[in-house]
Every structure is written in C-alpha cells, then in structure tokens.
Amino acid sequence: MADIKLKNVRKSYGKLEVIKGVDLDIHSGEFMVFVGPSGCGKSTLLRLISGLGDITSGDLYFDDERVNNKVPSERGIAMVFQSYALYPHMKVYDNMAFGMKLLKASKEDIRNRVVKAAEMLQIDHLLDRLPRQLSGGQRQRVAIGRALVRDPRVFLFDEPLSNLDAALRVAMRLEISKLHQTMPDVTKIYVTHDQVEAMTLADRICVLRDGMIEQVGTPEELYEHPNSIFVAGFIGSPKMNFLTDRFSAAFDCHTLGVRAEHIDIVDSDPLWSGKVVHTENLGSDAYIYLDIGAEEPLNVRLKEPRPIALNAEIGVRPQDGHLYRFEDRGHPLPER
Numbered sequence: 001m002a003d004i005k006l007k008n009v010r011k012s013y014g015k016l017e018v019i020k021g022v023d024l025d026i027h028s029g030e031f032m033v034f035v036g037p038s039g040c041g042k043s044t045l046l047r048l049i050s051g052l053g054d055i056t057s058g059d060l061y062f063d064d065e066r067v068n069n070k071v072p073s074e075r076g077i078a079m080v081f082q083s084y085a086l087y088p089h090m091k092v093y094d095n096m097a098f099g100m101k102l103l104k105a106s107k108e109d110i111r112n113r114v115v116k117a118a119e120m121l122q123i124d125h126l127l128d129r130l131p132r133q134l135s136g137g138q139r140q141r142v143a144i145g146r147a148l149v150r151d152p153r154v155f156l157f158d159e160p161l162s163n164l165d166a167a168l169r170v171a172m173r174l175e176i177s178k179l180h181q182t183m184p185d186v187t188k189i190y191v192t193h194d195q196v197e198a199m200t201l202a203d204r205i206c207v208l209r210d211g212m213i214e215q216v217g218t219p220e221e222l223y224e225h226p227n228s229i230f231v232a233g234f235i236g237s238p239k240m241n242f243l244t245d246r247f248s249a250a251f252d253c254h255t256l257g258v259r260a261e262h263i264d265i266v267d268s269d270p271l272w273s274g275k276v277v278h279t280e281n282l283g284s285d286a287y288i289y290l291d292i293g294a295e296e297p298l299n300v301r302l303k304e305p306r307p308i309a310l311n312a313e314i315g316v317r318p319q320d321g322h323l324y325r326f327e328d329r330g331h332p333l334p335e336r
Ligand code: ADP
Pocket: 013, 018, 036, 037, 038, 039, 040, 041, 042, 043, 044, 045
C-alpha cells in the first residue's frame, strides 16, 4: 500500500531541465499511466519515483514519508522494463528467485513466492527453461514474475510491451490488467507512448508534454473533456479531426475538433461534403477519408462497414454535442 505524492518535482541534466515542476497524487492501489510523445520525460519521471534517478528539486512522498534520499531497495518498488534483462545462463526459476536470494530470504519462502508468481502468470511449466528457450511473450512474463516475487508495494512499468508483436501485446495487456485486479493493494505506474494501452489499462492517465503535466484524469474524462488541443489529438484512435479557417470560423473558434466516430453520413442537408479520397477497412471498423476542402482529409467512421467507392461524393454532419472548439493557443472553449 502506498500513496505517492509529487510536489513540484524537477529534474535537470546539466543545464537542460527535462521535468519542469510536476505535482501529482497517485492513490494507493491505483493504476496510473504516464503517456506522452517520445522524449517528453516519462521514463525520467518514473526513474525519479523509483530512486534510480536523483530529483533535482521538489519532494517525493510514499505515504507520509519523504523518500527523495531513499535508495530504490528501501522504497519497496519493483520495475519492469521494455528489455527483459533476464540472466541468459540462469533458468527461469533462478531468474525469478535472484532478487530474493540477494535479500537473504529462506529457501522455502523463495520457492513459495516464485511458484505463486509463476502460477499467476501461467509460466509454472517453464521454470526449468533457459530464457533463450522462451518466446518473447514468455520472457516478458518472467520479467514481470521476477518483479512480483519481491512483493513490492509499488510496481513500475516502462513500456514493457513495446518489443512484442501486435497480437502478443494485446494478450499481455489483458494479463497486466488482470494482474491489477489480483493485486489491488499494489500501486502501479505504467509508462507508454501508446494511447490505446493507456486507455485500456489506466484507472487514471497522466498526459505529459515537454516535462510538464498536460492533464490528469480517467480515460473517459480525457476522451470526453480534453483540456487542450494536445490532449484531444493525443487521446483517442483514430486521431481527432481538426478543422480551421472557414470550417472553424462557422463555429466561432480557431480550431474545430470532431472525432471520426461522431460524424454521420447524411443523404440530405450535409454540413460538409466532398469526394472519398481513401478508404480503410479494418474488418470490425471501416473509415473513409473525405476531401471537404480542408487542410487534411476528414476521417469518418462508417456505422456499418459497407463498400464505398473511391471518388464517391459524400455528405456528412457532425453529431450534436460532440464538437470541440479551441482558441488559438489550443485551450478549449465552452460547448455550445
Ligand atoms: P520519454 O521516456 O518520454 O521518451 P525520457 O524521460 O527518456 O523521455 O527523456 C526526456 C528528455 O530527457 C529527453 O529530451 C532526453 O533526451 C533527456 N534525457 C534523458 N536521459 C538523459 C540523460 N541521462 N542525460 C541527458 N539527457 C537525458
């Protein structure tokens, strides 16, 4: 159990400030996801929380204890990275037991914990194998298992799935989500640049941009009420359509945002219309791209996948209540 509190946390490398004053409360047992583009400071912030990196200024609390000067082993954390970093000459069992052996735990205690973690991750049949005899997904399970065995109060993940192929990534995402349910007391912080992972795993998401927090909220809050054009464009797949000039002027704003799923194809009285320049059929979903005369083609999700010919002339209308208006600095304007 640990609440984690960051108060005006900053980190500089020499003269370069990369974390620029972060205030954040993470609740005990919560699954918090840090998401943002590459280079925005996600890994750095996670390393500060883990103790692998020094905080330049500000305060970090685990419960009510200031832990700025505590080494990682004193913080009760376990970390899983993108690269599995398993010891290649050690069997899975020994890889998982290694950290516990260092802590001088009893043999029986070690065995119990390794077996329990292995069962939880369904790798108990692999304990006698070497890492090279495992698939990528199995290796990542071992890396997670090794962290679990240490019975951490805080679990930190840094893009653990980004080396896996797409199908495996989805499967492991589900595993991690289940893990969250089986360990409700452990606080989890998960770093990813993948907004789908963020949306599906998080209790709350913290969107980082250039070393600062852009917005913190539940996936639904960020999707429905982005507090900037940056969050609006980052959360949600496919990316929100942004329209400017005469399209936005008609709505009295600098930029008008509307998601592909909130645009209807209409037979009469369209608001916008144009030719189909591209179609995308994903099986479960299909999208068309319309050249309505805006800078970018308008992405529209089809309610029922059906064949639409290239160059067909289509009229559309955005749904009421799903238009986002932004002023020139990217701040949202009230709904109307
Ligand atoms: P992310 O994980 O979001 O991709 P990082 O936290 O790794 O971003 O990096 C944030 C910024 O800090 C980047 O500009 C990166 O170049 C810089 N940075 C990270 N580690 C170091 C370091 N050890 N020395 C100097 N600059 C660093």
